[in-house]
Amino acid sequence: MESQPLLPAPPSEQDSEFWVRLRRRLVLLFWVSYAVMCAVAVVLVMRSYEAPPTNSWYQRRVLCSYLDLPEGNHTDLRRSIRGASLLGCGGVLLRMADMRSSARNLVTEGHKYDIRILLDFVLSEETNRSQEQTVKDAVRRWIQDGVSGFSLSGGHREALMTVVESLEEELDGVRGDERIVLLPDWLGEEAAINKSRFLRTRPVRDWKPWEANQSSEVMKTAWEVSYLTAPELQFMAVTLPGTIKLSLSQTHPPPSWLRPLLLLRHQNPALYAGWLQTLSENSTHNVLSHWGCSTLLIAINPSNQSQVFPLHLPNYTASAKLLFSTQRGHNGGKMAEDGVLLAPREAQLLRLTPQK
Missing domain, CATH: 3.20.20.80 (Glycosidases)
Incomplete structure (x- = not known):
């Protein structure tokens, strides 16, 4: 009775070529899929970003x-x-x-x-x-x-x-x-x-x-x-x-x-090419200016007394970063969470970040 060989027989040359071709195709498929996903991502980003008009x-x-x-x-x-x-x-x-x-x-x-x-x-x-x-x-x-x-x-x-x-x-x-x-x-x-x-x-x-x-x-x-x-x-x-x-x-x-x-x-394209949303029917001094993912708050206090403008807006809660103020000493970069204090006759321009 003959004994079985200790090692399996080496694969035939035809089987080796099959696995080599399969691996090559799988690698090629991976890189093609990766390139397609990158192209789709670029297209989606370009469609979601609305560039400011270049001729205006x-x-x-x-x-x-x-x-x-x-x-x-x-x-x-x-x-x-x-x-x-x-x-x-x-x-x-x-x-x-x-x-x-x-x-x-x-x-x-x-x-x-x-x-x-x-x-x-x-x-x-x-x-x-x-x-x-x-x-x-x-x-x-x-x-x-x-x-x-x-x-x-x-x-x-x-x-x-x-x-x-x-x-x-x-x-x-x-x-x-x-x-x-x-x-x-x-x-x-x-x-x-x-x-x-x-x-x-x-x-x-x-x-x-x-x-x-x-x-x-x-x-x-x-x-x-x-x-x-x-x-x-x-x-x-x-x-x-x-x-x-x-x-x-x-x-x-x-x-x-x-x-x-x-x-x-x-x-800031939101100021010259955005669309406005008024926050109060009784005042034209508080509006949101939108452009793409940017939302700016234009807050003006026309009175002779200080006022606090709340940041808990209808269907919109946000924190605010001060970009610009007409009041001396109010430098840009300050963050506010609950409200913005406006001095008499002060106007502020703030960038809003929605809170989840």
């Missing part, structure tokens, strides 16, 4: 104009460009004394300070056909010079509509959507030719909380605020989504908190 510079950066600036004085115009840059604005409205003059030097000066130039011209009530043609020729020349926008005012409805139509024709030939036109509110919606570059100017005091969720209306509006406006409304204006037109005076310096707030607006 006039929403990210505030426009400013100087009410007491001498008309056409190039030295003062250049000084206003530098002042707008130091303040943190992104564009400045200037008025040309001569419709036949070039704006190329002003545009070049603006590029040095990262400031866009918009031209503000007022039509007279006696504007006739020849003057309308002069305006058309000036608009065509200024667009070629690189002007980023125009602000129209004065005149009668027919003359303004004629200029608006010529602007539409000229701007349609310009690539991109970098140029804007500010129209007087009284002109009505007939002049807002369903184009994002035509904006109606409205005083910020006309802002209504129930209009906040109508993003299309907000984005087509340029909110006007001047240095004479109450400080709390100035703060509210700079934190509103859309376009802000800030009127300044060379003889009345802006508040010290305005510049850092303008710079902060540029860095």
